[in-house]
Amino acid sequence: MEDIIVFNTIVYFVTRGLKNIWYNRLMSMASAGIVSAGLILLGIFLLLGWNVQSWLVHMEEQCGVYVRLLPDAGGAALDQIENQLKSIPGVQDVYLYSYQEQVPENDSVQTVWRDAYFVSLSDLSVASVVAQAAEKVQGVEEVRDGQEQAEKIQKMTSAMRKFGLWIAVILILSALCIVMNTIRLGLLSRGRELEIMRIVGASNWYIRGPFVVEGVTLGLIGAGIAAVIVLAGYRAAIETLGGMEQMPLLLPVEQIQKWVLGIFALLGVLIGFWGSFVSTCRYLKN
């Protein structure tokens, strides 16, 4: 018997909650919309952060410095340079490669081949030390420390993420207020019915239940819309940049979509639940 009562109560909560959404559909749309807006912004900065993080991890795996040689370094000097580079503590291996460079000569431009080494490291933390040592090797023209670049990019994206996250937090708090207001309007419009419920002995949770269902549903709708927009936008962005073949360092959609869906669903439920719970608590207290 208890199971039937619980089942009937749940059915009442769900049907009444969905009816509330329909009756106040304009406010409901506004609530879901603002939840979406906040989560979309959050999603953009999450994707940015995840991709940068993935790229930084990739860079760490590369873990090396680039050593460009003087134009006249060649032949036996190459072996000497290679041995000296290998002897620097922290160096894992060295790889010789050549590349073409355009150099001005007289009134024309000549294409010349230049030699360089990629020095792989055992740990990115020794990059600057190895770079300094490599600069002292005779025949070396320039050393580029990937660590410095990585740190610059990391700082920049960290600042962008913090800014974006603050904006997202503000939007999410706004969404919370809008949801609370939507629920409050529903409470006021059903004031007589709720009053009778209290008089005949309905528990606070019986009164609160449909409004919590309403809030959570609005949160989930907002989260669903945001997830679709963010994932579709991300997929479109990858395709615009030439697809995964051209941008192998970007995280594929299939890898991130379960995280986006999960985080958005959780936040949508939390915003909806919290907004409706606080609103109904205040109403019942008064």
Added chain:
Amino acid sequence: MIEFRNVSKFYRETGVRALRSVSAKIQQGEFVFLVGATGAGKTTLIKLLLREETADRGHVLVEGVDLAKIHRRRIPQLRKGIGVVFQDFRLLPERTVFENVAFAMQVVGQRRRVIRHIVPQVLELTGLLEKAECMPHQLSGGEQQRVSMARALVNNPPLLIADEPTGNLDPVSSVEIMNLLERINRHGTTVIVATHAKELVDQMQKRVLTLEKGLLAGDTMHGGYYSV
């Protein structure tokens, strides 16, 4: 069953001393009129019984339990044992008579089968069986008040409180309502009626508690409106 022990209530917002050391006992099965001018404290006494307010001093006991000590969470349980009828009926306009009465059973978690069995019985008791599918706006004032009473009774409460039940009714309907209350009381329900209806109080010769400016000015067993 109900005891007011030196109950006082002061409303700080308005500076009104609504009740001053009111003491009275009401036994199970009694029919009690609560009379007094507007502002005498009748509604405050009812609010204390429903735990909508708590006394500043003294105690309100129902079946030996001090209402001030009940946790907020247990208030719905208290109210399930009290049926309340109001002057303005307070029906749900978009529901039928049957649905209005059934509503009281739904919110306390009653099964549909039980609701379908009990509600017609209560409608018959209140003379509304033929009006079960009518909407409230299709009923007279007296009929609407009877719907309100049916809703108050449907969960079989041991106590029924009526706050000015005939306030919006014509004399004929008022008599019908009072007769119905008396019939309900004969079934064993304790009935408390707050009213200004002097003629009905005089006619029914029930126990009368008279309030005057928050004080219990009179308590007569078979009294009239101006028994004091």
